Amino acid sequence: MPPGTARYWSWLFAAREARKPLLGIYALMAEWRALMDPGTEAGVAQIKLVWWREEMGRMAAGSPLHPITRYLAEFPGAAAADFAPLMRTVEAATEQIAGAPLERGVELESHADALYGAPLLVAALLGGVHGRNTVHACVAALAAAEYLARATAEYGREARAGRILFAVDELLDAGIENEDLVAGEPPLRLQTYLNQLRQRAAGYYAKAAASLAPDERPPLRHLLVLATLGAIHLNGRKRRSGADFGLADLYNAWNTARRAAAAR
Numbered sequence: 001m002p003p004g005t006a007r008y009w010s011w012l013f014a015a016r017e018a019r020k021p022l023l024g025i026y027a028l029m030a031e032w033r034a035l036m037d038p039g040t041e042a043g044v045a046q047i048k049l050v051w052w053r054e055e056m057g058r059m060a061a062g063s064p065l066h067p068i069t070r071y072l073a074e075f076p077g078a079a080a081a082d083f084a085p086l087m088r089t090v091e092a093a094t095e096q097i098a099g100a101p102l103e104r105g106v107e108l109e110s111h112a113d114a115l116y117g118a119p120l121l122v123a124a125l126l127g128g129v130h131g132r133n134t135v136h137a138c139v140a141a142l143a144a145a146e147y148l149a150r151a152t153a154e155y156g157r158e159a160r161a162g163r164i165l166f167a168v169d170e171l172l173d174a175g176i177e178n179e180d181l182v183a184g185e186p187p188l189r190l191q192t193y194l195n196q197l198r199q200r201a202a203g204y205y206a207k208a209a210a211s212l213a214p215d216e217r218p219p220l221r222h223l224l225v226l227a228t229l230g231a232i233h234l235n236g237r238k239r240r241s242g243a244d245f246g247l248a249d250l251y252n253a254w255n256t257a258r259r260a261a262a263a264r
Contacts (some may be wrong), residue, residue, distance in 0.1 A: 085118035117143030145204035
């Protein structure tokens with residue numbers, strides 16, 4: 001969690017019981033995100049993800065090897081916890097590295113939930129929050145928003161590595177070609193499509209923030225911080241300076257966490 005990132009602020013202002021499991025889950029996500037980065041050689045990433053798939057099996061059996069999974073396995077409720085969702089994350093990461101595109105837009109939510117939502121749900125369970133439908137809804141919406149936000153920001157770099165982050169049926173409907181995705185300046189049809197995706201992401205962030213019941217807000221305030229900062233960054237706020245940017249995020253994260261702690 002590099003200081004100043006949304007995950008950093010969400011961890012810093014998380015409820016006390018959520019901070020330690022959240023730290024472990026964020027560490028796992030950082031490991032897997034590094035493997036999904038286009039700068040990582042695909043063959044190496046795939047070999048490492050095979051190991052991680054085996055490690056998830058060892059974790060479920062109570063005998064993990066990696067320092068992060070051993071850290072997570074030491075929590076009081078870990079023995080009864082369901083770590084199966086993390087296997088979904090590894091499988092989704094493997095598909096993305098292989099360049100398997102989403103064929104239809106309706107697949108986006110489940111793919112995003114596997115990549116980003118499942119780890120957040122496991123963190124909530126380890127933090128003592130039971131998996132109510134409202135928690136699932138919040139995490140799923142947050143995951144879809146994060147996927148779309150990352151896709152609109154990083155599509156070009158991914159496309160140059162042979163990976164398409166957008167749904168194929170949507171690209172066909174919008175008349176977008178492969179060369180549009182790698183162009184230095186996106187053509188108008190791609191700009192229009194990207195704006196539509198940002199609007200969808202904003203809707204998901206709003207849904208995530210509205211999903212939690214009042215009594216769920218204090219222990220899960222970190223999810224609300226992620227939703228708030230994600231929506232702000234999505235709206236295209238420009239960095240006037242690193243200090244201004246960091247201070248604004250600090251204030252917004254603190255204010256969101258403070259209101260959530262008061263069940264508002």
